[in-house]
Amino acid sequence: MTDATLTRSFTLRRFELWRFPGTRAVAIAALLYLYVPIVALVILSFSAGDSSLARWQGFSVHWYADVLANSDMLRAIRNSLLVASVATTTGTVIATMAALATSGPRFRLQTGFEAMIGLPLIVPDIVAGIATLLFFVMIGVPLGIVSIMLAHTVFAIPFAYLPIRARLQGLDPALAEAAADLYATPWQGFRRIVLPLIWPGIAAGAMLAFISSLGDVVVSYFVSGPGATTLPVYVFSMVRMGVTPAVNAISTLLMLASIALLTVSYLLGRRFQ
Amino acid sequence: MMASLRRSGLLAPSVLTIGALLILPLGLMAYVSTLERGPTGGVIWSQHTTDAYVQFLFERDLTDRLVVNTDYLHIFGRSIVVAAITTAITLIVAFPMALWMAFQPPRRRLLLVFIVTVPFWTNILVRNYAWILLLRNDGVIDWVLGRLGLTGEHINVLYTPLATTIGLTYSFLPYMVLPIYVSLEKLDRRLIEAAFDLGANRWLAFRRVILPLSMPGVVGGAILVFVPGLGAFISPELLGGAKSMMIGSLIQQQFGQSRNWPFGAALSFVLLVLVLLALSAHAARYRREPKP
Amino acid sequence: MSASGTNPASSNVTRLAVARPDAAPAARAETATVAVDCQSITKTFGAGAVRALDGVSLAIRSNEFFTLLGPSGCGKTTLLRLIAGFEIQDAGTILLDGRPLDGLPPYRRPVNTVFQSYAVFPHLNVAENVAFGLEMKRRPRAEIDARVKEMLGLVKLEGLESRKPAQLSGGQQQRVALARALANKPRVLLLDEPLSALDLKLRTEMQLELKRLQHEVGITFVFVTHDQHEALTMSDRIAVMRAGHILQVGTPEEIYEHPSARFVADFIGETNLLDATRIGTARFRLASGVELETAEPGPPHSNVTLVIRPERALLAPIGGSALPARVEQVVYIGSDTIYLVVLEGGLRFRIREQNRDGPRSRARAGDAVGIVLPPAAIRVLAQ
Numbered sequence: 038m039t040d041a042t043l044t045r046s047f048t049l050r051r052f053e054l055w056r057f058p059g060t061r062a063v064a065i066a067a068l069l070y071l072y073v074p075i076v077a078l079v080i081l082s083f084s085a086g087d088s089s090l091a092r093w094q095g096f097s098v099h100w101y102a103d104v105l106a107n108s109d110m111l112r113a114i115r116n117s118l119l120v121a122s123v124a125t126t127t128g129t130v131i132a133t134m135a136a137l138a139t140s141g142p143r144f145r146l147q148t149g150f151e152a153m154i155g156l157p158l159i160v161p162d163i164v165a166g167i168a169t170l171l172f173f174v175m176i177g178v179p180l181g182i183v184s185i186m187l188a189h190t191v192f193a194i195p196f197a198y199l200p201i202r203a204r205l206q207g208l209d210p211a212l213a214e215a216a217a218d219l220y221a222t223p224w225q226g227f228r229r230i231v232l233p234l235i236w237p238g239i240a241a242g243a244m245l246a247f248i249s250s251l252g253d254v255v256v257s258y259f260v261s262g263p264g265a266t267t268l269p270v271y272v273f274s275m276v277r278m279g280v281t282p283a284v285n286a287i288s289t290l291l292m293l294a295s296i297a298l299l300t301v302s303y304l305l306g307r308r309f310q
Numbered sequence: 311m312m313a314s315l316r317r318s319g320l321l322a323p324s325v326l327t328i329g330a331l332l333i334l335p336l337g338l339m340a341y342v343s344t345l346e347r348g349p350t351g352g353v354i355w356s357q358h359t360t361d362a363y364v365q366f367l368f369e370r371d372l373t374d375r376l377v378v379n380t381d382y383l384h385i386f387g388r389s390i391v392v393a394a395i396t397t398a399i400t401l402i403v404a405f406p407m408a409l410w411m412a413f414q415p416p417r418r419r420l421l422l423v424f425i426v427t428v429p430f431w432t433n434i435l436v437r438n439y440a441w442i443l444l445l446r447n448d449g450v451i452d453w454v455l456g457r458l459g460l461t462g463e464h465i466n467v468l469y470t471p472l473a474t475t476i477g478l479t480y481s482f483l484p485y486m487v488l489p490i491y492v493s494l495e496k497l498d499r500r501l502i503e504a505a506f507d508l509g510a511n512r513w514l515a516f517r518r519v520i521l522p523l524s525m526p527g528v529v530g531g532a533i534l535v536f537v538p539g540l541g542a543f544i545s546p547e548l549l550g551g552a553k554s555m556m557i558g559s560l561i562q563q564q565f566g567q568s569r570n571w572p573f574g575a576a577l578s579f580v581l582l583v584l585v586l587l588a589l590s591a592h593a594a595r596y597r598r599e600p601k602p
Numbered sequence: 603m604s605a606s607g608t609n610p611a612s613s614n615v616t617r618l619a620v621a622r623p624d625a626a627p628a629a630r631a632e633t634a635t636v637a638v639d640c641q642s643i644t645k646t647f648g649a650g651a652v653r654a655l656d657g658v659s660l661a662i663r664s665n666e667f668f669t670l671l672g673p674s675g676c677g678k679t680t681l682l683r684l685i686a687g688f689e690i691q692d693a694g695t696i697l698l699d700g701r702p703l704d705g706l707p708p709y710r711r712p713v714n715t716v717f718q719s720y721a722v723f724p725h726l727n728v729a730e731n732v733a734f735g736l737e738m739k740r741r742p743r744a745e746i747d748a749r750v751k752e753m754l755g756l757v758k759l760e761g762l763e764s765r766k767p768a769q770l771s772g773g774q775q776q777r778v779a780l781a782r783a784l785a786n787k788p789r790v791l792l793l794d795e796p797l798s799a800l801d802l803k804l805r806t807e808m809q810l811e812l813k814r815l816q817h818e819v820g821i822t823f824v825f826v827t828h829d830q831h832e833a834l835t836m837s838d839r840i841a842v843m844r845a846g847h848i849l850q851v852g853t854p855e856e857i858y859e860h861p862s863a864r865f866v867a868d869f870i871g872e873t874n875l876l877d878a879t880r881i882g883t884a885r886f887r888l889a890s891g892v893e894l895e896t897a898e899p900g901p902p903h904s905n906v907t908l909v910i911r912p913e914r915a916l917l918a919p920i921g922g923s924a925l926p927a928r929v930e931q932v933v934y935i936g937s938d939t940i941y942l943v944v945l946e947g948g949l950r951f952r953i954r955e956q957n958r959d960g961p962r963s964r965a966r967a968g969d970a971v972g973i974v975l976p977p978a979a980i981r982v983l984a985q
Contacts, residue, residue, distance in 0.1 A: 057406070057409055057410070057413075057512060057516065059406060060406040060407070060409045060410035061410050063403065063406040063407055063410070064406065064407040064410040064411065067403050067404075067407045067483070067487075068407075068425065068426070070403075070480070070483075071426070071429045071480070071483065071484075072429065073444075074437070074440035074441055074443075074444055074480065075429060075432065075436075075437075075440055077440060077443060077444060077450050078436070078439070078440040078443060081443060081450075130323075131323040131324050131327060132324070134320040134321070134323055134324070135320065135321060135323075135324040137320050138317045138320035138321045141313070141317065144314070144317065150321060150325070153324075153325070153328055153329075153333075154324060154328070156328060156332060156333070157328065157332055159537075159585065159586075159589060160332070160336070160582065160585070161537075161538065161540070161541025161558075161581060161582070161585055162541070162543070163541055163543045163558050163561055163562070163578070163581075164336070164339075164541065164561075164578045164579075164581055164582050164585075165332065165335075167339060167561060167565065167574060167575065167578045168332070168335035168336045168338065168339040168578070169331065169332075169335050170565070171335060171338050171339055171342055171571075171575065172331070172334065172335035172338050174352075175338060187331055188331065190327060190331070191327060191328060191331045191332050194324055194327060194328065198324075209719055209721060211717045211718075211719050211721035212721050212723065214688055214708070214715075214717070214721070215715070215717060215721035215723070216723075216734075217687075217688075217707065217708040217709045218686060218688075218708050218709070218713075218714055218715045218783075219709075219714065219734050219735035219738055219782070219783075219786070220709045220710075220735050220738035220739050220786070221709055221734075221738045222709055223316065225738060226709075229734075230723055233725045234724070234725060248431065252433050252434065254433075254434060254435055254543075254544060255543050255544070259565070269433060269435055272433075272435050273435055273544075276435060276439050276442070276548060277547070277548070284439065285443070288433075288435070288436040288439055288440070291432070291433050291435075291436055292432040292433065292436050295431045295432045295433060296428060296431065296432070298431075299427075299428065299431045303424070
């Protein structure tokens, strides 16, 4: 055999070793399982009649038209975006400060602090929703947009913190020292050196916080008030009431929006590298 | 000295925010669970009682004596069982899948991770609602099975614990796949080659090398599925129905139609304690072992 | 044992004032001004658990190339960082040109550092990096541009102004770090093992380059390294450190020819160390019974260590005053031949001879030979 064929058969044999029987079948089945419901949902949203396959009456987009004209829903979308923007901005700033503090020399209460930052991720969302509701009722905060913003800021912090902290840890500590060595005050050093270098982490953290705020159902459900619902809460009430093609259309739109956001953030992430 | 002053300033906002908007409310919630319920909902701030916790296990019969009431225990039990079954099913599906993914060529791997993650990023409502469409009588599955002549009557799956389990499994599968995948992908291939070199076949290499080294990923995934599964609200609410209530729906009910806030607070507190116990057991076990 | 300039162990030995062409400090030692004065510096880490520096005192002169030399953990980098201001000492004071630096943060000390990892700002190009310090000090744009140009010329990086660090080699990045530091005309330049990441050839080139630069710029350089060869090549004076103490300060020649401690003798270059007991003013007996005469009496102890450099010992025919020995191994390393011999009593000894007339091995493994130790070549140290 020539060298080339020897190498090729060796590579093929090596590749064979890595194949575990049956795993491919399970993986494909699982991927189908993940996507079939979504595909079914999208198809049914184009049904002219109600969303039952038994009574399929042909393609139509009039449900989408209905949905896009629904002023309640449009208001809910506006509220969601408003809440997400405020909570993300506030949460990201706070998270950046926290990440800067934990990236220096280790301090005494650091483990406790990091546990506290992770707390919003650990507490079940229904418990957090209830607790926040009780708190607002007790101190007299009216349930509305502001109460939702406050609640969302809390979990925006850990979502933003993780990527920022990771990025800071990958940074050569000598860079900040070099800045100080070259006569930069701590603020100048942060603004001119650290901030530009951790910016991808901040962007990723903000994206994570934004997406999780947009998608939050349970906490928003408990702390929203009349006239100030977010989109997920609005859809939740609709879904509870029953299956209608309008819900199918909204769901599909929601899904497309999430995928679009995710793709944008993935592409942005690639560009930063 | 200046450094620690600056650091305190950087830490203060997060401490204040999380302290005031989460820790304080949690404490308040525990406190509320010890109060007397108000006549039309709400609480009476000045009156303390252990009624809420008593109500968890007992009820009063017609002669006003305390009799054991297992209804609520059943609900907690069901939640634990459903969460456990969900964890088991996702593990059985996720492990082979992650194993396959981890040994794909690098380019394809990234694409696969992306494909697996996309459903995870769609809204949780959308994910569960799609299953309503599929599982309900006259829904997609019912119609397909009817058309194929496989069943005579409707499948009657929606609004049962089975539906809840399906919904939870669907929602949480990526949470199990990704940690196991990460753990397998980081595996040093040379260890497996060494096993092959020493005469192990694929099954032995899997059992003695791959499986043990992927344990951290498996346990991580299990935690990520079981803990949120315990406190799940959306799936049971949309797919489970009133007859197969779980903790989440029970709690919500206390703040809705039942208007029993102290009881709701007590239930939330018990759920929180369960979750914290599960997490500390995991943390304690893994703190002693060095990370691979 | 901390010293600051003199060598007590050799105070009664006639010092051979060999003139080194580029050794200015030895001549003007008494009249030079002190640039950096460290007084009784103590620094601990981990709440007192680790004593990085223990009462260290040091006076570095203006315009000298001063090296802190020692193994890992000896405190040399800590001392450098204290001068830069990145750490604060527990006790003691540091003076720059007579004025205390204590309490000043790094950005207010007229001192600049070249880091081991270079720490070149990856998101700024070469010119922006070099200009950074001047921009922080709000110098006029014209001045900044001119200085950047001058510096890049100094380190031979002209034409690379708009390159980003990722597009530069390690050696080039290091020169950017140098230019960036020197652009600010600091009173003292601190260098923290800046050559350790370079390959050997580039490293040797940079050693001479740095030495030339220091002369040209005329600034005090404080250099940290664990490589004694590097220290000997570049320094005007060296401080040998170990476990938080300074063992000896002196010119490379002083350190090499007259080490004041066993550790210094062992750390710098190759050495033969023989334990002996005193039997006279300048006469000692080894454990094997062999008696040796030395030119210097050494410290007034009865138990001493005799230090002989391998290149000062001589291979001789057996007989006479030569010590009997047997050759164990002969190693040819191109420029020299090294003979590893065993003396009576099992003592191992190393002799190095230059292959001045080409490769020749005057003995083979297993041969019986004689060793001559000229009394002037033997140093006597306390044990």
